[in-house]
Amino acid sequence: MNQEKKLREKLAPMLVEHETIEWIGRPARLPSLYVRVFRIIGAIAAVILTLALVFEVLLPLHRGEIIMMEGEPLTLKRALPPTLITVISVGGFAYLWIRQSKAVRYIVTNMRALIYMPVWGARFSFDFKKKKLERNYTDPEYSPISGGYFTADTTVSQTGPDTYGYLNISNLRSDMDDAKAISIVKKILPFLDGVIYDPANLVFTEIQHAEIARLHIQSIIDKHRPKDPQTP
Numbered sequence: 001m002n003q004e005k006k007l008r009e010k011l012a013p014m015l016v017e018h019e020t021i022e023w024i025g026r027p028a029r030l031p032s033l034y035v036r037v038f039r040i041i042g043a044i045a046a047v048i049l050t051l052a053l054v055f056e057v058l059l060p061l062h063r064g065e066i067i068m069m070e071g072e073p074l075t076l077k078r079a080l081p082p083t084l085i086t087v088i089s090v091g092g093f094a095y096l097w098i099r100q101s102k103a104v105r106y107i108v109t110n111m112r113a114l115i116y117m118p119v120w121g122a123r124f125s126f127d128f129k130k131k132k133l134e135r136n137y138t139d140p141e142y143s144p145i146s147g148g149y150f151t152a153d154t155t156v157s158q159t160g161p162d163t164y165g166y167l168n169i170s171n172l173r174s175d176m177d178d179a180k181a182i183s184i185v186k187k188i189l190p191f192l193d194g195v196i197y198d199p200a201n202l203v204f205t206e207i208q209h210a211e212i213a214r215l216h217i218q219s220i221i222d223k224h225r226p227k228d229p230q231t232p
Contacts, residue, residue, distance in 0.1 A: 022220045023108040027206040053083045106204040110224045113169045114147035148172025158214045165210025174199040
């Protein structure tokens, strides 16, 4: 409950006037045993990479052995920075990926369906009254939330098992400039579905009790569906 309360507070500045949150979901978590196994495999891979770099590059150079790289002898001074960068980059990307996946939330309001996924880049503006930088949540390309407004044709369907099912919310009106282009490309090249992100057709993945969630979301859409597909 505390996490949901914090999320609602975080989402407050991102909502438009008279918009209220009706449903919040998240990708179903894997069983803890699977998570431990994945973490162990990742840790072993990181250790192997580190040891390989140390024993194959750094130690031989420290002992005075000659290692050729691009036709020139590689020195310890030249090898150490890229070695550290490689190890830090691999570990840093893994950390950001885990942090990002944990933060994903699916949201349905009385106006639209959204995915909350903190982006690594952002667009900020300086508020001279408050004298501080503020994130621009109205920019659909850079905001942590992205999705589309309900239209008269909006539908929600379920695929996959009920335990880790997928909810497809289609025919949303998106404000993203490239939404129409993405939709056309995916119709021409269906295999790109799930590869490129289409804000006008959201996919909520790995939802527990997907059928119950579908019925709930369907009732929200039916209740707040606009008669005019062009109005939110």
